[in-house]
Amino acid sequence: MEKIISIANQKGGVGKTTTAINLAAALAVLEKKTLLIDFDPQANATSGLGFDPEELNAGIYECMMSGVDPHTVVLKTTTPNLDLIPSHLDLVGAEVELVNMPNRERFMQQTIEKIKDEYDYIIVDCSPSLGLLTLNAMTASDTVLITVQCEFFALEGLGKLLQTIKRVQSRFNENLDIEGVLLTMYDSRLRLAKQVVEEAQEYLKELVFDTLIYRNSKLGEAPSHGKTIFEYDALSIGATNYLNLAGEILQHNSSEKPNEAL
Numbered sequence: 001m002e003k004i005i006s007i008a009n010q011k012g013g014v015g016k017t018t019t020a021i022n023l024a025a026a027l028a029v030l031e032k033k034t035l036l037i038d039f040d041p042q043a044n045a046t047s048g049l050g051f052d053p054e055e056l057n058a059g060i061y062e063c064m065m066s067g068v069d070p071h072t073v074v075l076k077t078t079t080p081n082l083d084l085i086p087s088h089l090d091l092v093g094a095e096v097e098l099v100n101m102p103n104r105e106r107f108m109q110q111t112i113e114k115i116k117d118e119y120d121y122i123i124v125d126c127s128p129s130l131g132l133l134t135l136n137a138m139t140a141s142d143t144v145l146i147t148v149q150c151e152f153f154a155l156e157g158l159g160k161l162l163q164t165i166k167r168v169q170s171r172f173n174e175n176l177d178i179e180g181v182l183l184t185m186y187d188s189r190l191r192l193a194k195q196v197v198e199e200a201q202e203y204l205k206e207l208v209f210d211t212l213i214y215r216n217s218k219l220g221e222a223p224s225h226g227k228t229i230f231e232y233d234a235l236s237i238g239a240t241n242y243l244n245l246a247g248e249i250l251q252h253n254s255s256e257k258p259n260e261a262l
Contacts, residue, residue, distance in 0.1 A: 003253060004112060004122045005179050006141040011157055012128040014149040015184030017044045018219055019245075020125035022238070023145075025228035026246035028081035032120040035074070038087035039108070039137055040127040046086040049077050050226025059086040064107045064136075065094055070115045079228055083119075091133070098132045105172050108136035130164050138165065139172040143179035148200060150186045150193040150212075155200065180252075182245065184213040211245040214238070 007020045017040065024036040037060055038045035043053040053059075056075075062068040063085070075084045098104040108124075116122060124141060126134045138144060144165055148154050169176050181204050187193045201208050213219075214237050222232035229239045 002116045002119055002122060003143070004116065004124065004141045005143050005145050005249075006124040006126050006134075006137040007145045007147060008126040008134055008137070008161065009147050009157075010128055010130045010134075010161060011149075014147045015182075015213060016128065016147045017048065017125050018223070019145070019147050019182060019184065019213070019242075020045050020123055021048050021223070022219070022229050022242040023245055023249075024121070024123040025079050025082055025230050026242040027121050027123075027249075028079050029230055029243065030246055030250065031081060032250070033081050033118070035083045035085065035115070035119045035122045037085045037112075037122060037124045039091070039124050039133060040087055041089055041091040041133075042127070043087040043089065043091075044223070045125045046084065046088075048223035048226065049075075049084055049228070051075060051084070051086055053086060053088045056086050056088065059088050059091075060111070061088060061091045061094055063111045065097060070111055074115075078231065082228075091127075095132050098136075104132060105135050105139045108133075109140035112140045130160065134164070135168065135172075138168040138176060141173070141176060143177045145179040146181045147184050148181055148196075150183050150190075150196045152192060154196045155203065178207055179249065180209045181207050182209050182211070182213065185215045186212040187215045209245060209248055211241060211248050213241045213245070216241075 007016055009016055024034050027034045046053050058068055058073045063070045073085055077084055124137045126137045183197055216236055216238040218233045218236040219229055219238035222229050225232055
């Protein structure tokens, strides 16, 4: 059975797109047929996988707003089992175009319905906002994975995001759940980072993933080469972290035993 996970946080710079790319790649490495949907007008997930958004003829915008068959825009990545539906700056226009449309929250859902049966996991990289695009993503998803940076004010704004999730649950998608809260950019040398982890665990309890994403230069370098962390440096701490996260998600969702090597 397929699982649709939106990765969201209205704050930028919290490791959202890095997580979208590398979680999707990790699931693919663990032999799960995975689709990554770049649902951010900045198209960083698209370029981070080695595609130039300016050279693409169509993407998620055309699927949503013009009814283009998503099968026709799917791109095969260099990672086996990992496909991409790309984004483009045009997606900014969708936010405006959707405002006066009926069922404006369900355009993404209608697109995903056409293709979801072909994948084990669909990962949606949301834009850093709580606008109509993010609302569309959550309405179409089974769960939301929230990325939180291990720095000062890390939990600020989290309440607003949780309120948005509750709103979607009550009005558009009663089955929407929280996949978990992922703490990113963790530096074990910093007392502040440890305090953020402790606060998150105290406040959010079992919602916090056991896996921490450590601050790692390789994670920052990989997208500039159009590669996932597994292609760029499979032995890095970042690669290990995202494999562990994927294993944790698989174990939680289907009682699958994570790879012994993790």
